[in-house]
Amino acid sequence: MHFTSHFLHLTKIYRMKKDEVPQDLGSLGKITKEVCYVTDDSGKYTTELSNGWNVKTNALDITWEDIEQKVAAAKAKVLNKEASPILFFMEKNVMNIGILSSYAGFFKWQIKRHLKPEIFNKLSTKKLNKYAEVFNVSVDELKTMNVHAE
């Protein structure tokens, strides 16, 4: 059995000491601080509150940038009449057809049909209401993609 300690002698190790807990204010830090397990001077474990850490804030940021790109692409498709607004809201709510299907109570094949603009335009108010509730918008907002909240 081999044990290779590849580059570790070259690298700074990111330890969790009580006085070294990162305090980089992130989106969660504005609402609640999070508990981290850290060691004190004697090596004993204790807890410390953290406002966040840039390394993970960045991970979250690029994940949302990717989602926003998908939302923008979906919006363009809807404006181009290549898809119904359901595509836009599905991307905006970080859903896929499977998740949307179980929330809205439609089969996947039905949702695929509803993604077509000509079919969407003929949907009953009852069906539109179901989508609106899942997406937390009004039926009017669902149709126009004009969302005022958030």
Next chain:
Amino acid sequence: MQSNFQHAQAAHCESGVTRNLLKSIGVEQITEPLAFGMGAGLFFVYLPLIKINNGPAIAFRNMPGSIFKRTCNSLGIKVTRKKFSSREEAQKLLDKKLDEGYAVGCQVGVYYLPYFPKEYRFHFNAHNLVVFGKKDGKYIISDPIMEQETYMTPYELERVRFAKGALAPRGQLYFAEKKNIITDDIIRQAIKNGIKKNVFDMLRIPGPVAGVKGIAFTGKKIKNWRNKFGLHKAGLYLAQLVRMQEEIGTGGGGFRYIYAAFLQEAYAYLPVDELMRLSHEFTRAGDLWRTAAVQASGIYKGRLGSQEDFNMMGDYLLDIAEIEKKAFKDLSNINRH
């Protein structure tokens, strides 16, 4: 009837819920790290064929519900757990148990949690919280992630209890029956049971994707991500790894620090010097996970990006796998004491 429940914040939702629920039935000794260790919470799995939010399905913790179940079973505490097909029934039983003075644990999805920041709302269904009363028509909620208790309307609570998608909670609730006295002997035995289960989960689960083998497997895969997916997508994959490892609910270092804290606390009940040494090893593993996260962030922020950088990222995981393999092998000998 009012329950004796008191809200307290924790690092991880399920070990926090377990600690807080046990306190409410008079079991005071079980801290969050003890609950995490007795519940054999440490894990690693990478399921390459499944996608979550368009990224890799990676987890650093065990299945939802397992910490509460294993910890209570080991302590000889009777647990009731129930899933529902009917929303009305789900609320009825919750209300009934609250009336009887129970604090009730619920598995929920975070997507519609009203008090979570928007940036944290993904379709993640393995979150846990406690409902412990009703006030002005709203439920009083103890979410271990939050510093303070919070509130939800019946509609809001129903929505998160019946979240959809992978690991859908289906209204799942659970509570523990009152228990008189937990002796040090019972705790010692529960610690040994927890270690034994965690050794099994990390060393002996068949197949290449789980436990320490899974960490090494992931390390090898990461070295191919740049060629396979291109820099942008590979960066997103690494970001997902870091989020699973460091996001709210892990206590840092992919739960390795909580586990190290568990071994330190276990020493008070089972004074074997080896436990303190192995606690250091898990701290070392946690440090290395965080160092790897910094390397990953260099890649997804665009500061790094060569094949050599991906090789180094993969090698971190291979090193971690070796450290944790050795540590769990040594832990398997602890139970002889």
